[in-house]
Amino acid sequence: MTSLRRIWALAAIPVVSILLALLVGSLLISASSLATSPSLNPLLPLIAYESLLQGATGLSFIDVTGGAITFNPSIKPDQAARALTSTVAAASPLVLTGLAVGVGFKAGLFNIGGTGQVLVGGFAAALVGGTVAGQPAPVAVTMAILAGALGGAAYGFIPGFLKAFTGAHEVVSTIMLNSLAAFVIVGLVNDIFKITGPSFARSADVGNAAMPILFGRNGNLGILISLILVVLVYVLIYRTPLGFEIRTVGANPSAARYAGMSPRRLVVLTMSLCGMFAGLAGAFEILSLGYYPAVFGTSIGFSGITVALLGRAHPVGILLAAILLGAMQAGAPSMQITAKVPIEIIDVIQGLILLFLAAESVIRHALRSRTERVTPGEIGTVSRSYGDSTT
């Protein structure tokens, strides 16, 4: 009983936030029926969410024929396997970008630079992948993935270094670095690394460095690596001296300094580590695609913020949150086809989840329960340091 209560205390706010976001989303979906059909269709949200669930898991609970809805739980095994594979494939880069933000939180850093680190990591993986395309697959894949990790780490190192040695706040510097990476990489792909042949500007094929598929249609190696990293990050943060130092500097930088730790070293190290996770996510995306397109828009960097906050900056929470968001992404196309609801509703629902999480004290008050704070306590260090000028 006590463990159940403990789980409720931990999960109540995230779960309520998700439910509220789905509720508000359903209002928006109902309203959308006015634009696509002659009259308001109050059942549309049910149909949309049901097709979302079906697209993400293969599970179906209701049948809709005409205006009547009948309860009829069913599952088609082959469809379920395909849907679940898509869900975990979509979740794996989100796990990584979630870690890129979540580990930063632990050290009292807010890494908004996931987007830029994803781009740099992906671009580095594409360049190295294109060079080693002819090598045996294990060598090529390893080198391309390492390049992505290093590229991301280098791009995370910059804001870490700036914060540690010049006092430039990482929130602002990573926002600038996001745009900088986008501009520079588009220019590089268009002018220098473009290959002749395809109708659109893109880098060379990565050939043998393409992400190996382990199961199903798109169950790639990245899923396995993300899972391993979740475990490694858990061990690092909660079971090693370095993790203890990271948590200490996150909770109270001056206490960490008095205890003989070096906040500067930890800030640089943690930001590089965060960049590495995001860089890996970019590498997996690009190596799955097989090349780097000049026009490469991805929202996984920003979704990492939602994932990390929804997962309370804990590795296990991040994993669960990433699976939820991955399921939404995987199910969205079938929702768009079945219910004619624009795919952008997924972004709205993600934003709403974050909104309700941000307003958690209001929800806690409404629930009248002693649930635990979702927002990591270290976020206070982030905001308080915004007005600091350390040097």
Added chain:
Amino acid sequence: MDVLFDIPILGFIFQFLAYLVDAIFTTNLPAQTLQLATPIVLGALCGVLNERSGIVNIGIEGMMLTAAFVGFMAAVVVSDAMPAAEAGIFGFTPALVVGVLAAIGAGMLVSLLHAWLSISVRADQIISGTVINIIALGLTGYLNRLIQPSGSAGTLDPIRPPAALLDLPVLGPVIQMFFTSGPITTSVIIFVIVLQILLFRSRWGLRTRAVGEHPRAADTVGINVIRVRYRNVILGGVFAGLAGAWLTLEFNASFQNGMTANRGFIALAAVIFGRWTPVGAFGGALLFMVWEALGIAIRSDPPPGDLGVFLSGIQATYPSLYNNFFGALPYLLTLIVLAGVVGRSIPPASVGRPYVKEGAT
């Protein structure tokens, strides 16, 4: 002068300066820079008002985008309802006036959300801004796809100043610069000057800065910290709303998903670059956007001499890098300033910290 142009390497710089001076006085480079800088300046004013009172605002981008969408939709609805409406004063149609007002209203509404989350709920201000950016992008994209607006309400026309003013010897071209684009661009300079004076010379300004630097002390002398912060954040929304109106009712006559294209973040950069002052932010925005305007000028009318050959060569060989260089420059400059390479930029001391009245829980 031509002798200077022939000095190796240094000649390049002289040629560039000569070209710049020439462009400023003979082309519409100043007017174009001002036009491109307008949404950045307005966004930055929003940022200055927020951060001076102690509220971090990284949601300027989302506020602008929401305002751009709402303003455009309102204008289209009104122009559909009264297609042949008389143009009122200065040639503003009712549709455009309603559109601009709706954009301002939307900006205020979104900033009210930010104020509520940051001040009353005491949520993390950076997260609140992120929430606004994500929801704005998703919601405007979703609604735009659903509604697929087909009409347009046109754009705001420039105000025509009396010819006598434009004929003034030195002031003429300067006045011309401010009146070449639409009324939102024209009014920007007024907002900047008025806010600069108010922020540093008025009671409201003193209170705002006190609340941003040391809210506890401000509270002790009887200033209502919460009220000052709310007022400033919502007032900031007015400017973010105007920036949105500029996007869809002055510069363009349509709405596209994500059309703010990071302007809100450049505005944030301008706030820091301009050391949290309206005039500084204005200067920063001009400095950021002059390169884009200059890029356009160089493309249409390349400079003479070696510089022209050099630039045309780069433009021909690396067209995309060349263009993106100008786009990336604002961010690079801001990073340099942030890092303290050229002077430090020190934010208001209490920015980012929610205020809790002593004794209250």
